[in-house]
Amino acid sequence: MRSHDVVRAVRGSGRRAAVVVGGVGGALLLSGCSDHLETGWLPSTPTTTNQTGRIISLWNGSWIAAWLVGFLVWGLIIWCVVAYRRRRTETGLPAQVRYNLPLEIMYTVIPLMMIAVLFFFTARDEAAIADVSAKPDLTVNAVGKQWAWDFNYLQQNGQALNVFEPGVQGQLTGQPGVEKELPTLYLPVGRRVQFQLTSRDVIHSFWIPAFLYKMDVIPGVRNKFQVVPETIGAYKGKCAELCGEYHSEMLFNVRVVSQADFDAHMQQLRTQGYVGMLDSNLGRSYTPPGPGAVPGGTTNGVDGTGSK
Secondary structure, eight states: OHHHHHHHHHHHHHHHHHHHHHHHHHHHHHHHTHHHHHHTTOSSOTTSBTTHHHHHHHHHHHHHHHHHHHHHHHHHHHHHHHHTOOOTTOOSOOOOOOOOHHHHHHHHHHHHHHHHHHHHHHHHHHHHHHOOOSOOSEEEEEEEETTEEEEEEEEETTEEEEEEEOOOOOOOOSSTTGGGGSOEEEEETTSOEEEEEEESSSOEEEEEGGGTEEEEEOTTOOEEEEEOBOSOEEEEEEEOSOOSTTGGGOEEEEEEEOHHHHHHHHHHHHHTTOBSOOOGGGSSSOOOSSTTSOOSSSOSSTTSSSOO
């Protein structure tokens, strides 16, 4: 009996030690993943722009609701399998029920309520993100082309900037230093930026992953959105629409800098001779009159819209 008591004591202490070690390991694992959990494994933080926090909250809330529904459904399935399993003493078929009106009403009402709640939060946040009614501090025209980006800096605080930065296609050789050849979009921190998106050829998509927002760039259409960068840093941009053979090399850099550094970069562009605006019709496709070309100012077009 004593030997059995000793074995039980050893086994009990071993289990307790395993539980403690597992608990500590789980806590360490969760603490290491806390940042990823907070952002929903998205490539951003709530303070990157004025909208990333809203987008992350909507994303996490949708996943939490989905997991709750999943656990509920899985639990009900397992419960039904266990509670209503066929016993050995049972013969014949179980009771056949054609319908259960309360259950059918519940199955209809609860999904409708879930969809209504998700629709409310999605519509609310989408309206706030897509709102361009506020007066921007800076207006930038991003021009997509196969396979690079040009940036026309149009206005700042109501005054014309009238400078541009031309872009060349990235050459992905696998060697370091490719980023230096890419066009770089400069944005002042804490300033409301309005992007006006135009294309010279095919449909592209303007995407800065860290901003958690992208918008199509369509020939003949001038799409726009606003954002306030709130964290100084270096980010990456790319095209998110399959636009041809070298779509993967349609890359650009983004620098969110102080107002002083932004003004210094604008002056540097002027010194380099990048004064004016790059017309949408510099591409191989003709841009008809209308809002799809470079907005306003003096362009290659005869009517000031970028058309021929």
